[in-house]
Amino acid sequence: MRAMEVEMTPRAGRTQRRTRIQEAKEELILEAALDVFSANGFRGATVDQIAEAAGMSKPNVLYYFRSKEAVFAALVARVMDIWLDPLRVFDVEKDPASEIRSYIRRKLEMARDFPRESRLFANEVLQGAPNTEAFLKGELKDLVDEKAKVIRAWQAAGKLRKVDPYHLIFSIWATTQHYADFDVQVRAVLGEGLSGEGRFEDAARYLEALFINGLIPGRDGA
Amino acid sequence: MRAMEVEMTPRAGRTQRRTRIQEAKEELILEAALDVFSANGFRGATVDQIAEAAGMSKPNVLYYFRSKEAVFAALVARVMDIWLDPLRVFDVEKDPASEIRSYIRRKLEMARDFPRESRLFANEVLQGAPNTEAFLKGELKDLVDEKAKVIRAWQAAGKLRKVDPYHLIFSIWATTQHYADFDVQVRAVLGEGLSGEGRFEDAARYLEALFINGLIPGRDGA
DNA sequence: CACGTTTTTGACCGCTTGGTAAACTTTACA
DNA sequence: TGTAAAGTTTACCAAGCGGTCAAAAACGTG
Numbered sequence: 001m002r003a004m005e006v007e008m009t010p011r012a013g014r015t016q017r018r019t020r021i022q023e024a025k026e027e028l029i030l031e032a033a034l035d036v037f038s039a040n041g042f043r044g045a046t047v048d049q050i051a052e053a054a055g056m057s058k059p060n061v062l063y064y065f066r067s068k069e070a071v072f073a074a075l076v077a078r079v080m081d082i083w084l085d086p087l088r089v090f091d092v093e094k095d096p097a098s099e100i101r102s103y104i105r106r107k108l109e110m111a112r113d114f115p116r117e118s119r120l121f122a123n124e125v126l127q128g129a130p131n132t133e134a135f136l137k138g139e140l141k142d143l144v145d146e147k148a149k150v151i152r153a154w155q156a157a158g159k160l161r162k163v164d165p166y167h168l169i170f171s172i173w174a175t176t177q178h179y180a181d182f183d184v185q186v187r188a189v190l191g192e193g194l195s196g197e198g199r200f201e202d203a204a205r206y207l208e209a210l211f212i213n214g215l216i217p218g219r220d221g222a
Numbered sequence: 223m224r225a226m227e228v229e230m231t232p233r234a235g236r237t238q239r240r241t242r243i244q245e246a247k248e249e250l251i252l253e254a255a256l257d258v259f260s261a262n263g264f265r266g267a268t269v270d271q272i273a274e275a276a277g278m279s280k281p282n283v284l285y286y287f288r289s290k291e292a293v294f295a296a297l298v299a300r301v302m303d304i305w306l307d308p309l310r311v312f313d314v315e316k317d318p319a320s321e322i323r324s325y326i327r328r329k330l331e332m333a334r335d336f337p338r339e340s341r342l343f344a345n346e347v348l349q350g351a352p353n354t355e356a357f358l359k360g361e362l363k364d365l366v367d368e369k370a371k372v373i374r375a376w377q378a379a380g381k382l383r384k385v386d387p388y389h390l391i392f393s394i395w396a397t398t399q400h401y402a403d404f405d406v407q408v409r410a411v412l413g414e415g416l417s418g419e420g421r422f423e424d425a426a427r428y429l430e431a432l433f434i435n436g437l438i439p440g441r442d443g444a
Numbered sequence: 445c446a447c448g449t450t451t452t453t454g455a456c457c458g459c460t461t462g463g464t465a466a467a468c469t470t471t472a473c474a
Numbered sequence: 475t476g477t478a479a480a481g482t483t484t485a486c487c488a489a490g491c492g493g494t495c496a497a498a499a500a501c502g503t504g
Contacts (some may be wrong), residue, residue, distance in 0.1 A: 182395075
């Protein structure tokens with residue numbers, strides 16, 4: 001039997017740590033891949049496009065990642081993390097009105113500042129989440145279940161209207177991510193008259209009004 | 223100069239009307255294409271897949287449509303029409319609460335009954351709306367502008383909170399279409415415990431509560 | 445500067461894809 | 475029933491694709 005020459009490939013699963021250069025190059029590739037995948041979807045993106053966007057040749061990309069799928073998987077894994085982050089802060093002890101308000105703000109900021117990440121995720125889910133099912137049913141579901149309890153506690157304390165907590169969360173996701181995922185449509189309908197910053201502030205003001213009035217019991221009760 | 227044999231191809235732009243058979247076959251192809259495109263996106267779909275789903279050979283599909291793009295364009299054009307429909311009914315004379323309520327219902331029903339159409343549209347917009355820009359900036363924008371006036375009239379009459387009409391419409395689109403476009407995610411988070419019908423009713427109840435409480439001034443005023 | 449290792453690339457392979465050519469089959473109708 | 479048009483298919487092509495290979499370039503270290 002031969003000795004295994006497989007280990008020649010650096011990315012084939014070394015125990016040894018990655019060097020600075022490797023980490024930098026992988027970062028470069030993932031950044032380029034985010035551009036290409038979010039703009040064209042998985043099937044629409046080509047390794048050549050990623051390579052060109054990263055300023056290197058195609059085989060060089062495949063030197064750091066075993067396949068196109070591996071690039072995508074690595075990218076999705078990284079994006080999922082940022083994606084979950086804002087939801088984690090939801091805190092029972094605090095005031096639901098301000099918590100919801102700042103959650104909307106945060107998500108809206110992310111739609112503005114990281115539209116490619118949002119679109120990548122949208123694309124993935126739209127195609128049936130072939131790379132993400134485990135994440136959705138695991139980490140994501142667990143976190144949402146936990147936050148649903150927080151919402152129910154607020155409701156039990158009379159601080160929040162008694163609506164379904166899950167659909168509440170869905171509606172915040174939907175409305176905020178809409179501005180990243182459907183950006184072209186939003187621009188087309190609003191016209192080019194308003195700057196990005198103006199659109200952002202209008203959206204924030206509207207969504208806060210909708211959710212606060214919609215969810216927080218007023219003097220007239222639920 | 224030769225006479226033009228181009229006209230041999232039936233779909234090349236006859237003045238004469240399409241026959242029953244042609245219409246039926248085109249319908250068959252578009253139905254199959256809706257399946258394939260909505261599940262895989264434009265680049266992810268192949269003419270062969272469409273042909274197989276339509277029960278015919280690839281060249282036969284290309285006999286009725288000049289190219290893959292032509293199939294897609296025809297499909298998008300048709301879907302746009304259904305898509306716009308629910309918004310048209312918005313009526314100044316009627317009560318905003320019931321109008322908004324029934325608009326949400328209608329859009330939610332469409333997300334449930336025509337998820338493929340919704341996903342096709344989402345896919346298209348997500349990719350930058352290469353086939354749809356004219357529609358978005360034309361027909362769609364015009365209709366939304368018109369309905370924004372209706373909303374402003376309601377607001378002037380004190381029947382509706384004074385929020386941005388455009389973002390109001392966006393938020394209804396976003397929340398309702400979310401259930402078609404992000405179906406996998408919704409299912410993953412909610413778990414398989416609930417039937418489709420149950421999910422639908424929960425979503426409808428929640429969204430009505432959110433939008434009615436959020437938009438209609440209560441006894442405590444705006 | 446010599447030499448083993450890591451990184452990079454041009455050339456290439458096999459497969460899939462959108463689309464075409466041409467022949468065969470069915471249909472419409474005189 | 476004969477025949478021209480419409481409809482359908484098999485075979486095929488050229489281009490684009492993901493991925494491999496082997497050799498060259500760059501790098502680190504004695």
